[in-house]
């Protein structure tokens with residue numbers, strides 16, 4: 001492996017914030033829900049669905065809720081190459097590895113989606129090696145009109161000194177570049193990799209022999225917050241129903257018990273209120 005021992009520099013360069021990750025307020029969840037309706041339609045990328053060995057859900061990917069927490073920066077590392085091909089799939093015939101999709105949205109400071117945002121991904125192969133001569137497992141794409149992106153690739157392998165991660169540069173038109181990394185939950189090395197930042201952990205679940213990950217970026221791009229929910233909006237209530245879109249603060253009953261919605265999402269089978277404490281709190 002040609003990059004063995006090539007640990008990325010800057011592990012203690014102060015790029016990591018000491019702020020602990022935690023559930024942020026949902027004061028503007030209704031606004032976020034308005035902007036992020038496609039998120040709900042896709043099944044809720046911000047949901048923490050991967051359970052730990054102990055059966056407890058990890059912390060949520062920080063939602064875009066209050067406009068003051070852009071996605072943290074991370075070091076670029078030694079393997080970035082400019083002029084990657086434009087493509088949403090990095091898969092190539094015969095490429096070994098566990099299939100991985102990464103989907104999400106790019107928001108500005110007002111939690112409204114940003115279109116035409118460049119996302120340039122690069123990563124190690126399943127053996128932990130980067131292609132530094134060609135463009136294997138490198139590619140860029142742009143967010144569409146809804147601010148969404150979708151990457152098809154493989155789960156990156158481990159290499160010495162680092163936990164499992166993807167590299168990405170994110171740039172809105174005419175704005176500065178955000179260079180960062182995305183991480184996987186429940187990785188043993190997350191606790192020893194000094195570059196790791198829990199705010200950059202994706203929501204990941206197993207699916208069809210592969211893995212589905214989700215992450216929403218928040219760029220430091222000022223935005224008009226736009227119209228909020230109108231007073232005529234009537235929150236859904238009554239009995240919990242699959243397919244209904246709930247907003248933070250909505251109250252339902254399930255199996256005779258009352259629950260309050262904690263974050264916007266569209267109800268799906270398996271997401272019954274008692275089963276997903278990340279979404280519903282017993283009232």
Ligand SMILES: [Fe+2]
Pocket residue numbers: 008077079124162165167
């Ligand atoms: Fe890396």
